[in-house]
Amino acid sequence: MSLPEEDLTCPICCDIFTDPVLLSCSHSFCRSCLKRYWETGLRECPVCRKRASKASPATNLALRNVCEALLMARRSSVLVEEKMNCNLHGEKLKLFCLVDKQPICVVCQSSKLHKSHDCSPIEEAVLDCKDELASSLKNLQDKADSLKRIHMTSADMIEYIKSQSLETQKLIKRQFKQLHQALYQDELARIEAVKKEEEDKIAGMKDKIKELSAEVLFLTETISVIQEQLKEDDMVLLKNFKATQDREKSIALDSDNMSGLLIDVTKHLCNLKYKVWEKILDHIDYTPVTLDPNTAHPCLILSDDLTSLHYSKTHSCCPDNPERFHISAEVVGMDALGSGSHHWVVETGSNQDWLLGVASLSVPRNSEISARPENGFWTLCFRNGEFRAMTSPPTPLTITRAPKQVKVKLDYNKGTMSFFDPADDTLLYAFTHMFTETLLPYFYTQSSHPLRIMPEKVLVTMLRQG
Structure with a gap:
């Protein structure tokens, strides 16, 4: 219970006690006030005149604490009053x-x-400001919690990055090994072709040499016959003239034609690198869309070449990065689709639960939303044996023959998103929308049967300068 202010007042200075001391007569005074009073020569209580001891009076601790609390309350009251003005x-x-x-x-x-300026009463403003600060506090706390989670998983993220790097290097080496093998096989085949031509040319030369030797021998013999005839009598020469002439005419002399006997070097070396590259294309698959593994839901398993996906109930050990779909089994392609026309073919096969199409780059990855145009999705769905265009609400489609492949075609500038059966180019459904945002190829499945992006044939066109 607080004391009245008069009980906390020094009888000498009539102000609140400062460092109060207690005399044996139970009266209290400020230490400095009592000292000045005693300096007049009278060492007695200023109130009751009782003689005081020569010893230094004791501090009244209880009274001092109460007085200090009162002075502090007064100062606080003044400060509050100043703040309110x-x-x-x-x-x-x-x-x-x-x-x-x-x-x-x-x-x-x-x-x-x-x-x-618009103003509001202080009382209303306090409530509004408190609500706003409470909302800001919640946002900051959520951000702090998010940063703490990221910080806690940073070590795991580093290990995942290392494993990603090692796996990517392994896959790169595997693909280059396949290319090296194809190049090596082509190199061996071309070298064998040169060696084979060398053998054929040498065998041909040996046959040519045999023919030349036979012709030289025949010519030598003929020359000897003619020389002998020239030595004969005139009548003998004339009698043998026709036979000698026929022998000379029978010499065809075709063996002296030595053209085409050398190795056709041009055939082996002309545009060799281009021809090898053109042949290597037969060993290379090109897919117009590649899946982005950093966006794949943990239940989706992607192939090594990032062209197929299927669902697994076992979660993969992947980090909770912002690009990843966290709620449903979704993944997007890494190729941003903007101006122009784009298409790709997806083999659905035995998969009975899928969505295919495109999604806006900005679609949320950590919340569950419907795959509808108003949410940034333009997709075709196959589920429970039924095809539906995912409009709002979904549009059931009557398809007589379920396609094993679906062609997805986007014409960004014309604002059309179409789905076809590539077997006969039948249109399954077409969305019409004026696109303004970057789009990404979109895939969803909860089936263990894979969806596979089909490769396309690479065509090489030579441009000749006129």
Whole structure:
């Protein structure tokens, strides 16, 4: 229970006690006041005149604590009063300027500075500001919790990055090994072709040499016959002339044609690198869409070449990064689709639960939303044996023969998103929408049977300069 203020007043200075001391007569005084009183020569109680001891009077601790508490309360009251008053006009702050976000007095409100500003009573402003600060506090706490979670998983993220790097390097080496093998096989085949031509050319040369040797021998013999005939008598020469002439005419001399005997070097080396590259294309698959593994839901399993996906009940050990779909089994392609025309074919096979199409780049990855155009999705759905275009509400489709493949075609500039059966190019459904945002190829499945993006044939076109 608090004491009346008069009980806390020094009888000498008539002010609140400062460092009070207690005399044996139970009266209390400020230490400094009592000292000045005693300096007059009378060492007695200023109230009851009782003689005081020569010893230094004891401090009245209880009274000192009460007085200090009272003085502190007074100072606090003054500070509060100062805070509640306007610094410019000294008036009580009763209003809150909604434009400048500060408390003002009624004089401030009528001044040029705040005359055109909306204001509200202090009591209402306090409630509104508290609500706003509470909302800000919640947002900051949510961000802090999110940062703490990220911080806690940072070590796991580093390990995952390392494993990603090792796995990617392994897959790169595997694909280059396949290319090296194809190049090596082509190199061996071309070298064998040169060696085979060498053998054929040498065998041909040996046959040519045999023919030449036979012809040289025949020519030598013929020359000898003619020389002998020239030595004979004239009548003998004339009698044998026709036979000798026929022998000479029978010599065809075709073996002296030595053209085409060398190796056709041009055939083996002409545009060799281009021809090898063109042949290598037969060993290469090109897919117009590649899946982005950093966006795949943990239950989706992607192939090594990132062209197929299927569902697994076992979650993969992947980090909770912002790009990843966290709620349902979704994944998007890494190729951003903007201006122009784009298409790809997806083999659905035995998969009985899928969605295919495109999704806006900004669709949320950590909340469950319907795959509808108003949410940034343009998709075709197959579930429970029924095809539906995912409009709002979904549109059931009557399809006589369920396609094993679906062609997805986007014409961004024309604003059409179409689905076809590539077997006979039958249109299954077409969305019409004026696209303004970047789109991504979109896939969803909860089936263990894979969805596979089909490869396309690479065509090489040579441009010749005129």
